[in-house]
Amino acid sequence: MHTNSDWFYSDCPKIDEQWLDQARRHQNSLTKPPGSLGKLEALAINFCGWQSTLKPTCDQVQITVFAGDHGIAQQGVSAFPQAVTAQMVLNFLAGGAAISVLAKQLKAQFNVVNCGVAEALSDAPGLVNDPIALGTQDFSLRPAMTHEQCLAAMALGAAQVHDSQLFIGGEMGIGNTSAASAIFSVLLNQSAMATVGPGTGLQKDGISQKQRLIEQSIELHKSDIHNALDALRCLGGFEIAALVGAYIRSAQRGIPVLVDGFITTAAALVAVKLNPSVRHWLLFSHQSAEPAHRAALESMSARALLALDMRLGEGSGAAMAVPIIQSALRLHNDMATFQQAGVSQ
Numbered sequence: 001m002h003t004n005s006d007w008f009y010s011d012c013p014k015i016d017e018q019w020l021d022q023a024r025r026h027q028n029s030l031t032k033p034p035g036s037l038g039k040l041e042a043l044a045i046n047f048c049g050w051q052s053t054l055k056p057t058c059d060q061v062q063i064t065v066f067a068g069d070h071g072i073a074q075q076g077v078s079a080f081p082q083a084v085t086a087q088m089v090l091n092f093l094a095g096g097a098a099i100s101v102l103a104k105q106l107k108a109q110f111n112v113v114n115c116g117v118a119e120a121l122s123d124a125p126g127l128v129n130d131p132i133a134l135g136t137q138d139f140s141l142r143p144a145m146t147h148e149q150c151l152a153a154m155a156l157g158a159a160q161v162h163d164s165q166l167f168i169g170g171e172m173g174i175g176n177t178s179a180a181s182a183i184f185s186v187l188l189n190q191s192a193m194a195t196v197g198p199g200t201g202l203q204k205d206g207i208s209q210k211q212r213l214i215e216q217s218i219e220l221h222k223s224d225i226h227n228a229l230d231a232l233r234c235l236g237g238f239e240i241a242a243l244v245g246a247y248i249r250s251a252q253r254g255i256p257v258l259v260d261g262f263i264t265t266a267a268a269l270v271a272v273k274l275n276p277s278v279r280h281w282l283l284f285s286h287q288s289a290e291p292a293h294r295a296a297l298e299s300m301s302a303r304a305l306l307a308l309d310m311r312l313g314e315g316s317g318a319a320m321a322v323p324i325i326q327s328a329l330r331l332h333n334d335m336a337t338f339q340q341a342g343v344s345q
Contacts, residue, residue: 005151007158008244012251012277015049023048029337039305043283043325044332050256050281051165055333058325061108062164063315064246065092065099066157068131068238069118070175071138072217077178077210079201082135085174086119092172093126098312099170102319108168113160115153116238130156132238139182140217143224143234150233150241157242158249166322167250169243170315171263174200177290180266182214182235184292186225187269188299191215195292200311228273236270243267248274251281258325260318261288261310265296272300283325286310286317 023045028034035041047056067089073082091097092112095104103110113128114121118135121127132153136144145153161167173179177199184195192214198207221234232241244267250257251271259268259282272279279300286306287293297304305324310317338345 008154008248008274010252010275012275012281013254015280016052019052019054020045020049022054023332026054027332029339030335031338031341031343032335037328037331039303040324040328040331043328046283047256047325047329048332050254056329058165058322058329060163060165061106061168061322062162062166063099063103063106063108063110063168063170063319064160065112065170065172065315066115066239066242066246067112067172068116068242069135070173070179070237071136071144072140072178072213073175074138075140075213076206077213078174078199079206080174082118082174085172086117086121088172089114089117089121089127092314093124097314098316099314099319102316106319106322108319109162109164111160113156113242115156115242128160132156136237139179139235140213140220143221144179144236145233145238145241147233149238150229150236153238153241154245157245160242161246161249161253161255164255166325167246167255167257168260168315168318168322169246169257169264169267170260170318171239171243171313173237173239176237176240176263178210178214179235179237179240180263181292182217183231183240183266183270184296185214185218186231186235187228187273188292188295190292190295192218194295197290197292199290228270232270240267240270244270244274247271247282248278251275251278255281257282258318258321259284260315261286261313262290262293263313264315264318265293269296269300285321288317
Protein backbone atom coordinates (compact mmCIF):
# COMPACT_ATOMS: atom_id res chain seq x y z
CA MET A 1 0.00 0.00 0.00
CA HIS A 2 1.46 3.36 -1.02
CA THR A 3 0.81 6.61 0.73
CA ASN A 4 -0.09 9.53 -1.47
CA SER A 5 3.43 10.94 -1.63
CA ASP A 6 4.98 7.84 -3.19
CA TRP A 7 2.30 7.07 -5.78
CA PHE A 8 5.05 7.01 -8.41
CA TYR A 9 6.40 3.67 -7.13
CA SER A 10 3.14 1.80 -7.91
CA ASP A 11 3.57 -0.79 -10.64
CA CYS A 12 2.37 -0.18 -14.18
CA PRO A 13 0.14 -2.78 -15.83
CA LYS A 14 1.90 -5.72 -17.45
CA ILE A 15 1.54 -6.18 -21.18
CA ASP A 16 -0.33 -9.36 -22.12
CA GLU A 17 2.10 -11.63 -23.98
CA GLN A 18 -0.81 -13.40 -25.69
CA TRP A 19 -1.72 -10.24 -27.60
CA LEU A 20 1.90 -9.78 -28.65
CA ASP A 21 2.05 -13.39 -29.90
CA GLN A 22 -1.20 -13.02 -31.84
CA ALA A 23 0.03 -9.74 -33.35
CA ARG A 24 3.30 -11.38 -34.44
CA ARG A 25 1.39 -14.23 -36.08
CA HIS A 26 -0.84 -11.71 -37.86
CA GLN A 27 2.19 -9.76 -39.10
CA ASN A 28 3.68 -12.95 -40.51
CA SER A 29 0.45 -13.74 -42.37
CA LEU A 30 0.44 -10.43 -44.30
CA THR A 31 1.40 -10.24 -47.98
CA LYS A 32 5.07 -9.37 -47.47
CA PRO A 33 8.25 -11.23 -46.50
CA PRO A 34 8.32 -11.56 -42.68
CA GLY A 35 10.22 -8.69 -41.07
CA SER A 36 10.30 -6.65 -44.30
CA LEU A 37 8.55 -3.67 -42.67
CA GLY A 38 11.28 -3.49 -40.04
CA LYS A 39 10.52 -1.26 -37.04
CA LEU A 40 6.98 -0.65 -38.32
CA GLU A 41 6.13 -4.26 -37.50
CA ALA A 42 7.47 -3.93 -33.94
CA LEU A 43 5.46 -0.71 -33.48
CA ALA A 44 2.22 -2.39 -34.53
CA ILE A 45 2.91 -5.41 -32.32
CA ASN A 46 3.60 -3.12 -29.33
CA PHE A 47 0.34 -1.26 -29.84
CA CYS A 48 -1.58 -4.55 -30.02
CA GLY A 49 -0.08 -5.44 -26.64
CA TRP A 50 -0.76 -2.01 -25.13
CA GLN A 51 -4.35 -1.86 -26.36
CA SER A 52 -5.15 -5.60 -25.98
CA THR A 53 -6.51 -5.77 -29.52
CA LEU A 54 -5.46 -6.98 -32.96
CA LYS A 55 -6.76 -3.73 -34.48
CA PRO A 56 -4.90 -0.97 -32.63
CA THR A 57 -5.38 2.72 -33.48
CA CYS A 58 -3.51 5.90 -32.61
CA ASP A 59 -5.89 8.73 -33.47
CA GLN A 60 -6.30 10.26 -29.99
CA VAL A 61 -2.99 11.90 -29.14
CA GLN A 62 -2.38 14.16 -26.16
CA ILE A 63 0.45 16.69 -26.41
CA THR A 64 1.22 18.69 -23.27
CA VAL A 65 4.11 21.15 -23.09
CA PHE A 66 5.50 21.81 -19.61
CA ALA A 67 7.24 25.16 -19.11
CA GLY A 68 9.53 26.27 -16.29
CA ASP A 69 12.54 28.47 -15.72
CA HIS A 70 15.94 27.53 -14.33
CA GLY A 71 18.07 29.46 -11.85
CA ILE A 72 21.16 28.13 -13.63
CA ALA A 73 20.27 30.34 -16.63
CA GLN A 74 21.70 33.29 -14.65
CA GLN A 75 25.15 31.76 -15.25
CA GLY A 76 24.94 32.39 -19.00
CA VAL A 77 24.53 28.73 -20.02
CA SER A 78 22.11 29.50 -22.86
CA ALA A 79 22.39 31.46 -26.08
CA PHE A 80 18.95 32.96 -25.28
CA PRO A 81 17.80 35.21 -22.41
CA GLN A 82 15.48 33.80 -19.74
CA ALA A 83 12.59 36.03 -20.88
CA VAL A 84 12.22 33.73 -23.90
CA THR A 85 10.52 31.02 -21.77
CA ALA A 86 7.49 33.20 -21.02
CA GLN A 87 7.45 34.61 -24.56
CA MET A 88 7.44 31.09 -26.02
CA VAL A 89 4.53 30.02 -23.78
CA LEU A 90 2.49 32.82 -25.39
CA ASN A 91 3.71 31.68 -28.81
CA PHE A 92 2.57 28.08 -28.06
CA LEU A 93 -0.86 29.33 -27.05
CA ALA A 94 -1.13 31.58 -30.12
CA GLY A 95 -0.37 28.63 -32.42
CA GLY A 96 2.95 30.03 -33.68
CA ALA A 97 5.45 27.49 -32.33
CA ALA A 98 6.62 24.35 -34.15
CA ILE A 99 4.77 22.06 -31.73
CA SER A 100 1.57 24.13 -32.09
CA VAL A 101 1.69 23.65 -35.87
CA LEU A 102 2.38 19.91 -35.57
CA ALA A 103 -0.29 19.39 -32.88
CA LYS A 104 -2.84 21.03 -35.17
CA GLN A 105 -1.76 18.82 -38.07
CA LEU A 106 -2.24 15.72 -35.86
CA LYS A 107 -5.57 17.04 -34.47
CA ALA A 108 -4.07 16.32 -31.05
CA GLN A 109 -5.38 17.53 -27.69
CA PHE A 110 -2.87 20.30 -26.99
CA ASN A 111 -2.19 22.39 -23.92
CA VAL A 112 0.61 24.13 -22.03
CA VAL A 113 1.37 23.91 -18.31
CA ASN A 114 3.12 26.72 -16.44
CA CYS A 115 5.09 24.69 -13.89
CA GLY A 116 7.27 27.62 -12.80
CA VAL A 117 8.04 30.27 -15.40
CA ALA A 118 10.10 33.12 -13.91
CA GLU A 119 7.47 35.76 -14.60
CA ALA A 120 3.82 35.59 -13.60
CA LEU A 121 1.61 34.63 -16.55
CA SER A 122 -2.03 35.62 -17.03
CA ASP A 123 -4.61 32.89 -17.30
CA ALA A 124 -5.41 32.00 -20.91
CA PRO A 125 -7.32 29.32 -22.83
CA GLY A 126 -5.15 26.22 -23.23
CA LEU A 127 -2.88 27.17 -20.29
CA VAL A 128 -2.79 25.29 -16.99
CA ASN A 129 -1.41 28.12 -14.87
CA ASP A 130 -0.18 26.43 -11.70
CA PRO A 131 3.46 27.43 -11.05
CA ILE A 132 5.31 25.77 -8.17
CA ALA A 133 7.52 28.90 -7.87
CA LEU A 134 8.91 31.58 -10.19
CA GLY A 135 11.72 29.37 -11.51
CA THR A 136 14.05 26.96 -9.72
CA GLN A 137 17.09 27.93 -7.68
CA ASP A 138 20.52 28.13 -9.34
CA PHE A 139 21.80 24.56 -8.90
CA SER A 140 25.43 25.70 -9.20
CA LEU A 141 24.91 27.28 -5.76
CA ARG A 142 22.17 25.24 -4.04
CA PRO A 143 19.62 22.49 -4.82
CA ALA A 144 17.27 23.44 -7.68
CA MET A 145 14.18 22.48 -5.65
CA THR A 146 13.12 21.51 -2.17
CA HIS A 147 11.85 17.95 -1.71
CA GLU A 148 8.27 19.31 -1.44
CA GLN A 149 8.61 21.36 -4.64
CA CYS A 150 9.96 18.36 -6.53
CA LEU A 151 7.05 16.15 -5.43
CA ALA A 152 4.56 18.96 -6.19
CA ALA A 153 5.95 19.33 -9.73
CA MET A 154 5.71 15.56 -10.29
CA ALA A 155 2.12 15.55 -9.04
CA LEU A 156 1.30 18.52 -11.29
CA GLY A 157 2.60 16.54 -14.27
CA ALA A 158 0.66 13.42 -13.29
CA ALA A 159 -2.57 15.44 -13.01
CA GLN A 160 -2.32 16.46 -16.68
CA VAL A 161 -2.65 12.92 -18.07
CA HIS A 162 -6.06 12.48 -19.72
CA ASP A 163 -7.53 9.58 -21.68
CA SER A 164 -5.73 9.16 -24.99
CA GLN A 165 -4.03 6.48 -27.06
CA LEU A 166 -0.63 8.17 -26.89
CA PHE A 167 0.90 10.74 -24.55
CA ILE A 168 3.56 13.20 -25.71
CA GLY A 169 5.20 15.56 -23.25
CA GLY A 170 7.06 18.62 -24.50
CA GLU A 171 9.16 21.10 -22.53
CA MET A 172 10.17 24.74 -22.60
CA GLY A 173 12.67 26.35 -20.27
CA ILE A 174 15.79 28.38 -20.99
CA GLY A 175 18.67 26.54 -19.28
CA ASN A 176 17.02 23.13 -19.34
CA THR A 177 19.73 21.42 -21.43
CA SER A 178 22.08 22.23 -18.52
CA ALA A 179 19.71 20.55 -16.08
CA ALA A 180 19.28 17.53 -18.38
CA SER A 181 23.06 17.23 -18.92
CA ALA A 182 23.65 17.30 -15.17
CA ILE A 183 20.99 14.60 -14.61
CA PHE A 184 22.54 12.45 -17.37
CA SER A 185 26.02 12.90 -15.85
CA VAL A 186 24.84 11.63 -12.47
CA LEU A 187 22.53 8.82 -13.63
CA LEU A 188 24.78 7.56 -16.44
CA ASN A 189 27.96 8.14 -14.44
CA GLN A 190 29.52 10.25 -17.20
CA SER A 191 31.54 13.45 -17.04
CA ALA A 192 30.06 16.77 -18.13
CA MET A 193 32.50 16.63 -21.06
CA ALA A 194 30.43 13.70 -22.36
CA THR A 195 26.97 15.06 -21.54
CA VAL A 196 27.15 18.80 -22.30
CA GLY A 197 26.61 19.86 -25.91
CA PRO A 198 25.68 23.09 -27.69
CA GLY A 199 22.09 23.20 -26.39
CA THR A 200 20.30 26.02 -28.20
CA GLY A 201 23.47 26.94 -30.09
CA LEU A 202 26.40 27.79 -27.82
CA GLN A 203 29.83 28.30 -29.40
CA LYS A 204 32.95 26.42 -28.32
CA ASP A 205 33.91 28.74 -25.41
CA GLY A 206 30.36 28.68 -24.12
CA ILE A 207 30.31 24.88 -24.18
CA SER A 208 33.57 24.63 -22.17
CA GLN A 209 32.24 27.09 -19.60
CA LYS A 210 28.99 25.13 -19.35
CA GLN A 211 30.93 21.84 -18.90
CA ARG A 212 33.00 23.31 -16.05
CA LEU A 213 29.89 24.70 -14.37
CA ILE A 214 28.05 21.37 -14.56
CA GLU A 215 31.12 19.50 -13.19
CA GLN A 216 31.32 21.92 -10.24
CA SER A 217 27.58 21.66 -9.62
CA ILE A 218 27.65 17.86 -9.54
CA GLU A 219 30.58 17.98 -7.11
CA LEU A 220 28.60 20.41 -4.90
CA HIS A 221 25.59 18.06 -4.63
CA LYS A 222 27.41 14.73 -4.70
CA SER A 223 26.98 13.93 -1.03
CA ASP A 224 23.22 14.65 -1.22
CA ILE A 225 22.45 12.54 -4.29
CA HIS A 226 21.68 8.91 -3.39
CA ASN A 227 19.05 8.10 -6.02
CA ALA A 228 17.21 9.41 -9.08
CA LEU A 229 14.77 11.48 -7.00
CA ASP A 230 17.69 13.30 -5.34
CA ALA A 231 19.27 13.95 -8.75
CA LEU A 232 15.97 15.40 -10.00
CA ARG A 233 15.55 17.60 -6.91
CA CYS A 234 19.13 18.92 -6.85
CA LEU A 235 19.71 19.38 -10.59
CA GLY A 236 16.37 19.29 -12.41
CA GLY A 237 13.66 21.77 -13.28
CA PHE A 238 9.97 22.04 -12.50
CA GLU A 239 9.09 21.12 -16.10
CA ILE A 240 11.43 18.10 -16.02
CA ALA A 241 9.91 16.89 -12.73
CA ALA A 242 6.41 17.40 -14.20
CA LEU A 243 7.41 15.25 -17.20
CA VAL A 244 8.65 12.52 -14.84
CA GLY A 245 5.27 12.54 -13.09
CA ALA A 246 3.34 12.58 -16.38
CA TYR A 247 5.34 9.66 -17.82
CA ILE A 248 4.86 7.53 -14.71
CA ARG A 249 1.13 8.28 -14.48
CA SER A 250 0.60 7.59 -18.21
CA ALA A 251 2.28 4.21 -17.88
CA GLN A 252 0.33 3.42 -14.71
CA ARG A 253 -2.87 4.16 -16.65
CA GLY A 254 -1.80 1.95 -19.55
CA ILE A 255 -1.23 4.84 -21.96
CA PRO A 256 1.94 4.52 -24.06
CA VAL A 257 4.31 7.48 -23.99
CA LEU A 258 6.22 8.81 -26.99
CA VAL A 259 9.36 10.47 -25.59
CA ASP A 260 10.68 13.49 -27.50
CA GLY A 261 14.36 14.46 -27.31
CA PHE A 262 17.24 15.28 -24.99
CA ILE A 263 15.38 16.95 -22.10
CA THR A 264 12.40 14.61 -22.12
CA THR A 265 14.73 11.60 -22.26
CA ALA A 266 16.35 12.87 -19.03
CA ALA A 267 12.85 12.83 -17.51
CA ALA A 268 12.22 9.34 -18.94
CA LEU A 269 15.50 8.10 -17.44
CA VAL A 270 14.51 9.45 -13.99
CA ALA A 271 11.05 7.87 -14.37
CA VAL A 272 12.51 4.45 -15.25
CA LYS A 273 15.05 4.62 -12.40
CA LEU A 274 12.23 5.43 -9.95
CA ASN A 275 9.83 2.87 -11.38
CA PRO A 276 11.34 0.28 -13.77
CA SER A 277 7.88 -0.96 -14.84
CA VAL A 278 7.41 2.37 -16.70
CA ARG A 279 9.95 1.27 -19.33
CA HIS A 280 7.50 -1.11 -21.07
CA TRP A 281 5.22 1.83 -21.89
CA LEU A 282 7.86 4.12 -23.42
CA LEU A 283 8.60 4.65 -27.11
CA PHE A 284 11.44 6.94 -28.18
CA SER A 285 10.76 9.18 -31.15
CA HIS A 286 14.10 10.54 -32.28
CA GLN A 287 17.77 10.77 -31.44
CA SER A 288 18.75 14.39 -31.09
CA ALA A 289 22.03 15.98 -32.08
CA GLU A 290 23.04 16.30 -28.38
CA PRO A 291 25.92 13.91 -27.54
CA ALA A 292 24.54 12.33 -24.34
CA HIS A 293 21.22 11.46 -25.91
CA ARG A 294 22.59 8.31 -27.57
CA ALA A 295 24.15 7.08 -24.29
CA ALA A 296 20.87 7.64 -22.45
CA LEU A 297 18.87 5.74 -25.06
CA GLU A 298 21.38 2.86 -24.95
CA SER A 299 21.14 2.74 -21.15
CA MET A 300 17.41 2.02 -21.52
CA SER A 301 17.91 -0.39 -24.46
CA ALA A 302 15.94 2.05 -26.58
CA ARG A 303 16.15 2.64 -30.31
CA ALA A 304 14.75 5.91 -31.56
CA LEU A 305 12.43 5.85 -34.58
CA LEU A 306 13.96 8.89 -36.30
CA ALA A 307 17.30 10.65 -36.62
CA LEU A 308 16.62 14.05 -38.21
CA ASP A 309 19.32 16.10 -36.40
CA MET A 310 16.51 17.91 -34.57
CA ARG A 311 17.27 19.77 -31.33
CA LEU A 312 14.28 22.01 -30.84
CA GLY A 313 12.47 20.25 -28.00
CA GLU A 314 8.85 21.27 -27.30
CA GLY A 315 7.76 17.71 -28.21
CA SER A 316 8.40 18.47 -31.90
CA GLY A 317 10.47 15.34 -32.64
CA ALA A 318 7.79 13.13 -31.06
CA ALA A 319 5.04 14.83 -33.07
CA MET A 320 7.03 14.13 -36.26
CA ALA A 321 6.98 10.40 -35.44
CA VAL A 322 3.21 10.10 -34.92
CA PRO A 323 2.32 9.74 -38.64
CA ILE A 324 4.86 6.88 -38.83
CA ILE A 325 3.11 5.11 -35.95
CA GLN A 326 -0.27 5.70 -37.60
CA SER A 327 1.04 4.25 -40.88
CA ALA A 328 2.45 1.21 -39.06
CA LEU A 329 -0.95 0.52 -37.48
CA ARG A 330 -2.80 1.04 -40.75
CA LEU A 331 -0.52 -1.45 -42.51
CA HIS A 332 -1.09 -3.95 -39.72
CA ASN A 333 -4.87 -3.49 -39.80
CA ASP A 334 -5.56 -3.12 -43.52
CA MET A 335 -3.05 -5.21 -45.48
CA ALA A 336 -4.37 -8.47 -46.91
CA THR A 337 -3.16 -11.80 -45.58
CA PHE A 338 -1.69 -14.32 -48.04
CA GLN A 339 -4.90 -16.33 -47.69
CA GLN A 340 -7.19 -13.33 -48.37
CA ALA A 341 -5.17 -12.24 -51.40
CA GLY A 342 -4.72 -15.71 -52.83
CA VAL A 343 -0.95 -15.19 -52.85
CA SER A 344 1.20 -18.26 -52.19
CA GLN A 345 3.46 -17.93 -49.17
